[in-house]
Amino acid sequence: MGIDWVLGVGLFATAIVAALVGIMVLAAMQGRAAAPINGIFSDSKSGTVFLFDGDTLIDASPSGRALLSTSAIRGGPMTRLMAYLQPHFPELEKRIIGLSGAGLVTLASQDDTRAPLVVHAELRGGITRITLADPKTDKSAPGADLITQRAIAEELDQMRTIAAQAPMMIWRELADGDVVWANAAYILHVTEKYLPDQDICWPLPRLFERTASAQGAVGQRQRIEDAKGAFHWFDLISQAEGDGRLVFALPIDAAVQAESSLREFMQTLTKTFAHLPIGLAIFDRQRNLQLFNPALLDLTGLAPDFLSMRPSLSGVLDAMRDKKMIPEPKDYRSWRKMMTEMEKAAASGLYEETWSLPSGQTYRVIGRPHPNGALALMFEDISTEMSRTRRYRADLELGQSVIDEIPDAIAVFSQSGQLVLSNLAYSDLWNHDPAATLAESNIATLCKYWSSLTAPTTVWAEVENFATSVGNRDTWNAEARLADGRLVSCRFAPIAGGATLASFRPITQLEGAVPRFFTARVSQSA
DSSP, X not given: OHHHHHHHHXXXXXXXXXXXXXXXXXXXXXXXXXXXXXXXXXXXXXXXXXXXXXXXXXXXXXXXXXXXXXXXXXXXXXXXXXXXXXXXXXXXXXXXHTHHHHSEXXXXXXXXXXXXXXXXXXXXXXXXXXXXXXXXXXXXXXTOOHHHHHHHHHHHHHHHHHHHHOSSEEEEEETTOXXXXXXXHHHHHHHHHTOTTSOOOSSBOOSXXXXXXXXXXXXXXXXXXXXXXXXXXXXXXXXXXXXXXXXXXXXXXXHHHHHHXXXXXXXXXXXXXXXXXXXXXXXOTTOBEEEEOHHHHHHHOOOHHHHHTOOBHHHHHHHHHHTTOSOOOSSHHHHHHXXXXXXXXXXXXXXXXXXXXXXXXXEEEEEEEOGXXXXXXXXXXXXXXXXXXXXXXXXXXXXXXXXXXXXXEXXXXXXXXXXXXXXXXXXXXXXXXXXXXXXXXXXXXXXXXXXXXXXXXXXXXXXXXXXXXXXXXXXXXXXXXXXXXXXXXXXXEEOGGXXXXXXXXXXXXXXXXXXXXXXXXXXXXX
């Protein structure tokens, strides 16, 4: 019994020891499997090497991966590598394309400022191997990453060159406002203004007020005076950097001058609009009022406060309708339709109408499109002009009525021989309506027409010469016989402006009792 118990305890202990050993072996195997695999270039002594399958990067040495990570160029690994190597090896890309025939390419850089680089490119089994080496360095030195250091140094030189040659002023200032770094443009301004004959000391003098750069807002505008007394404007843009700020001063002299010219132009334009007798209202694309002049207030009677609130076009027209400054239609619906059509016509540049208002005033309203969908309406009071036109038309109608009552046939020709006036007796005598044939109512045409209605005579040829002659002319009389046998007494006289008056009067039988043996020209003075 005791032996069996001892044997059982021994077997149990053996099982426990075997289990512990198995666990330790398994842990060791898992640890070895989890060890990171750095690829075929895990050894730091391998140098700067890249393996490509076409443009696809298969593997690279640690220094090669570090070199690719420093590139700011977007694209694949081959694109970034070529962007770095192309300035040093201009023919590298072409030679790599030709590796299928050459098999191996070795190139040395042509840099004058730094030690040369050597690049080896070879094609084996469809895999391209590119190796970078510096002939002056020990490639077997552990931890050497001189190619990456060289790339970083070159990028640093480029950044320094860019900052030094930048046309704008760039500087770095601490929290207390001290300028601890500046580019060449800033230093040049400092030496021209403050230190023309002195050595530069740090921190540099400030060119701009500290409050402007310390606020950090974009687009702060300040000006400085140069050594000649001229002012120059700059926009200050600052960015927080550690315990200080990096500030950029963008020159904006051209922008300030353009804004000043625009402001002066707008002031001139505003003064011009203010003195215009024509009411002007400009609406934007959304048909909200953006600009108006004082004449619009006088012509429409609208309140300045109302117009300053930038009402819509329909709101302005409604307010004008309330003040009876718009022709009132029979119903509101037709009025709204009329306003909609007016807006469409004005937007296409075709609207121009005359409004006869209930007050007796007459407005000419013109709509014109403006850029970006804007709309301009112009209101002009033409009441005086319309009154003058109506009065002139009434005078013409009165004068026409007067000469229509004269029994003699009258025709008036302008200096150029065009018929400008006639009466009813003329139309009845010659059966001629000047309004129907206005284009043919000239002295030459009418002389031929009169000649066709009368017996042969030389009177009409003399009339044509008389009406078109220039200089002093005398009134003269003549007679002509119509085709129906009636005798017509003719009188031709010069009037003001070089015009000619022709009057015709049929001779009655009583007047015809006196024998008349000729129809030739008889001078009134004779």
